Amino acid sequence: xxxxxxxxxxxxxYLPRYASLLRSRSSVPKIVxxxxxxxxxxxxxxxxxxxxxxxxxxxxxxLKFMDRHGIDVSVVSTANPWLDFLTPSxxxxxxxxxxxxxxEYCSTGPNVSQTTNLDVLKRLYGFGLLPLVxxxxxxxxxxxxxxxxxxxxxxxxxxxxxxxxxxxxDEALDPIWSAIEEAELVVFLHPHYGVDxxxxxxxxxxxxxxxxxxxxxxxxxxxTRLILSGVFDRFPRLRLLLAHSGGTLPxxxxxxxxxxxxxxxxxxxxxxxxxxxxxxxxxxxxxxGSEELGFVSDVLARAGRYEKGAHQETATVRSxxxxxxxxxxxxxxxxxxxxxxxxxxxxxxxxxIENVQGWSAADKDAVRGGNAxxxxxxxxxx
Amino acid sequence: xxxxxxxxxxxxxYLPRYASLLRSRSSVPKIVxxxxxxxxxxxxxxxxxxxxxxxxxxxxxxLKFMDRHGIDVSVVSTANPWLDFLTPSxxxxxxxxxxxxxxEYCSTGPNVSQTTNLDVLKRLYGFGLLPLVxxxxxxxxxxxxxxxxxxxxxxxxxxxxxxxxxxxxDEALDPIWSAIEEAELVVFLHPHYGVDxxxxxxxxxxxxxxxxxxxxxxxxxxxTRLILSGVFDRFPRLRLLLAHSGGTLPxxxxxxxxxxxxxxxxxxxxxxxxxxxxxxxxxxxxxxGSEELGFVSDVLARAGRYEKGAHQETATVRSxxxxxxxxxxxxxxxxxxxxxxxxxxxxxxxxxIENVQGWSAADKDAVRGGNAxxxxxxxxxx
Numbered sequence: 001x002x003x004x005x006x007x008x009x010x011x012x013x014y015l016p017r018y019a020s021l022l023r024s025r026s027s028v029p030k031i032v033x034x035x036x037x038x039x040x041x042x043x044x045x046x047x048x049x050x051x052x053x054x055x056x057x058x059x060x061x062x063l064k065f066m067d068r069h070g071i072d073v074s075v076v077s078t079a080n081p082w083l084d085f086l087t088p089s090x091x092x093x094x095x096x097x098x099x100x101x102x103x104e105y106c107s108t109g110p111n112v113s114q115t116t117n118l119d120v121l122k123r124l125y126g127f128g129l130l131p132l133v134x135x136x137x138x139x140x141x142x143x144x145x146x147x148x149x150x151x152x153x154x155x156x157x158x159x160x161x162x163x164x165x166x167x168x169x170d171e172a173l174d175p176i177w178s179a180i181e182e183a184e185l186v187v188f189l190h191p192h193y194g195v196d197x198x199x200x201x202x203x204x205x206x207x208x209x210x211x212x213x214x215x216x217x218x219x220x221x222x223x224t225r226l227i228l229s230g231v232f233d234r235f236p237r238l239r240l241l242l243a244h245s246g247g248t249l250p251x252x253x254x255x256x257x258x259x260x261x262x263x264x265x266x267x268x269x270x271x272x273x274x275x276x277x278x279x280x281x282x283x284x285x286x287x288x289g290s291e292e293l294g295f296v297s298d299v300l301a302r303a304g305r306y307e308k309g310a311h312q313e314t315a316t317v318r319s320x321x322x323x324x325x326x327x328x329x330x331x332x333x334x335x336x337x338x339x340x341x342x343x344x345x346x347x348x349x350x351x352x353i354e355n356v357q358g359w360s361a362a363d364k365d366a367v368r369g370g371n372a373x374x375x376x377x378x379x380x381x382x
Numbered sequence: 383x384x385x386x387x388x389x390x391x392x393x394x395x396y397l398p399r400y401a402s403l404l405r406s407r408s409s410v411p412k413i414v415x416x417x418x419x420x421x422x423x424x425x426x427x428x429x430x431x432x433x434x435x436x437x438x439x440x441x442x443x444x445l446k447f448m449d450r451h452g453i454d455v456s457v458v459s460t461a462n463p464w465l466d467f468l469t470p471s472x473x474x475x476x477x478x479x480x481x482x483x484x485x486e487y488c489s490t491g492p493n494v495s496q497t498t499n500l501d502v503l504k505r506l507y508g509f510g511l512l513p514l515v516x517x518x519x520x521x522x523x524x525x526x527x528x529x530x531x532x533x534x535x536x537x538x539x540x541x542x543x544x545x546x547x548x549x550x551x552d553e554a555l556d557p558i559w560s561a562i563e564e565a566e567l568v569v570f571l572h573p574h575y576g577v578d579x580x581x582x583x584x585x586x587x588x589x590x591x592x593x594x595x596x597x598x599x600x601x602x603x604x605x606t607r608l609i610l611s612g613v614f615d616r617f618p619r620l621r622l623l624l625a626h627s628g629g630t631l632p633x634x635x636x637x638x639x640x641x642x643x644x645x646x647x648x649x650x651x652x653x654x655x656x657x658x659x660x661x662x663x664x665x666x667x668x669x670x671g672s673e674e675l676g677f678v679s680d681v682l683a684r685a686g687r688y689e690k691g692a693h694q695e696t697a698t699v700r701s702x703x704x705x706x707x708x709x710x711x712x713x714x715x716x717x718x719x720x721x722x723x724x725x726x727x728x729x730x731x732x733x734x735i736e737n738v739q740g741w742s743a744a745d746k747d748a749v750r751g752g753n754a755x756x757x758x759x760x761x762x763x764x
Contacts (some may be wrong), residue, residue: 195599199577217630220595225585245633262727264719265587
């Protein structure tokens with residue numbers, strides 16, 4: 001039965017404490033009231049934002065959404081921009097409080113079922129938060145890593161791309177990567193800032209350009225800088241889950257490898273071809289199309305060919321990449337524009353999994369749930 | 383025999399007149415001398431640039447490169463940043479002069495062979511230039527379109543992403559798109575600016591981030607803004623060739639479609655699902671990996687499913703997308719770091735084509751040359 005569970009690894013919450021914090025603010029990120037409707041304004045250069053309501057903070061609404069879409073388990077994470085806008089001491093105390101809140105949100109929630117052969121499986125697990133802001137002490141961050149590692153229902157942490165202000169290729173993060181690796185926590189890497197908004201031009205295209213392009217560009221840049229910094233050579237057991245199927249890193253990975261090979265500054269820096277490191281990643285299946293998912297699976301499957309000394313001619317099988325891909329919804333974002341029984345965005349992502357050419361029924365089941373159970377060690381006997 | 387020709391559609395030149403212009407400048411873009419070595423400095427925020435020599439301007443060097451790699455025909459284009467840095471009157475006169483220079487570069491060059499059943503086929507054809515700079519008159523640009531259309535060996539034009547200063551989604555370009563469509567010229571859309579360099583962080587990674595990521599991000603953004611502006615609805619016969627296999631547009635196209643569907647500002651603007659418009663594009667095969675090319679072919683093949691009113695369930699065959707993909711080298715960029723018989727970057731792109739799963743031998747021949755002969759109507763009887 002466990003192999004048929006539907007597990008959502010990309011689903012967000014603004015915990016009540018966090019929503020209150022956003023309501024108290026007068027600059028972005030903030031929640032404002034406009035004509036009796038609360039609106040969330042979080043993106044750089046955003047003006048009126050988007051309507052928000054109970055879907056964003058109420059656990060009952062999350063469970064209703066899960067029920068409606070047949071989702072058994074959600075691994076919930078605070079949505080962007082996390083704690084990026086706080087001072088070091090505010091970020092530190094808020095991280096610890098929100099991690100406690102999220103542990104309680106999960107632990108006091110329902111169980112999946114008493115009838116599985118699994119140990120007790122909850123319906124809600126969480127990604128905690130680290131106080132990653134400029135000028136915070138390493139000790140403060142490590143305290144939060146330790147707290148998360150000790151919280152039974154927190155299975156990892158969500159992280160933006162700014163690190164301590166200089167990005168994720170900053171060596172100052174090495175003790176933090178080391179502690180995360182040691183604690184076997186999964187890092188969920190998620191975008192927020194996109195790219196400079198001058199790229200989007202003057203036309204009003206709503207949120208399309210920052211969301212459809214900016215978000216994936218940011219994730220791609222962060223992951224590429226991580227690869228170039230040698231983090232995966234130094235911390236080979238680090239488990240990173242990239243949002244939105246890795247942004248555009250899969251499509252650019254051979255170009256990246258070629259650019260590295262042709263640039264004297266970096267040509268000999270890394271242990272392996274850049275494409276090897278993609279095989280160390282986990283990617284959510286939030287790409288809205290089956291051709292996209294099939295390609296991502298190809299790129300994960302081929303990674304072993306690019307280990308130093310491997311035979312690059314070896315043919316690879318798409319199916320082999322599916323065990324690092326995991327269903328997600330991006331709830332409560334991407335709500336339908338008009339009322340529907342099921343959210344179109346969720347149906348699209350489920351259909352995409354079902355229709356990947358070259359994936360077996362078992363592969364699809366694994367992407368829908370089994371891979372998440374393994375990655376997060378959910379429901380296994382203590 | 384024509385079906386076995388190797389045709390390079392992505393290959394650049396700095397014509398002698400253009401190289402002289404760059405040598406005369408004291409700000410980027412420029413060619414400087416450093417220790418008796420000329421260096422090209424063209425990227426925003428670039429300092430020392432890269433070494434340049436005869437490969438960049440000498441036609442004999444282009445032909446030697448072609449001979450060494452078995453390339454029968456090259457469709458040559460001026461490299462970035464074209465005329466972007468000139469005043470309107472300078473851009474106008476320089477475009478006309480460079481178009482004449484390029485026509486002569488091609489027309490006075492060698493023929494492929496006397497033994498084919500084609501009409502005379504030259505080894506060199508060209509993409510001309512338009513004086514697309516802020517505040518230029520539409521008439522000046524249309525004059526260059528007309529010049530190119532009348533030049534027997536110029537088969538299209540290369541274009542950056544800034545248009546008249548506001549990007550390619552500017553309605554002021556409509557008369558120009560119309561004239562290009564009418565003249566059946568191919569627009570080769572090529573990046574130069576990337577994204578704001580703050581995205582790359584503080585580490586020295588050579589040119590890797592702006593080239594591997596920034597270039598494709600820029601192309602993706604420009605093509606997406608074109609789609610959103612409705613240009614392909616207004617000019618359905620416009621033929622656009624995107625550099626670097628479309629950047630990241632293929633991997634983001636389903637996300638783009640979903641973001642459009644979920645955004646009240648744009649949800650009802652376009653005639654078709656965003657993925658439909660990818661099927662109107664031509665993409666070079668400069669992606670350095672066979673999985674990438676196969677995926678791009680999938681995305682082109684599926685486009686018809688997304689025409690309004692089409693049955694989206696119809697299965698598509700990868701092979702069907704190959705007829706809009708065309709071999710390229712990006713010469714003289716991506717030179718090998720140490721001397722080799724053949725350039726690694728060229729071998730990678732040829733191997734990638736050869737190894738695409740699901741492409742027939744005929745598909746591969748077409749991508750290597752046949753598609754270019756058709757697109758540019760090369761060698762056909764007058």
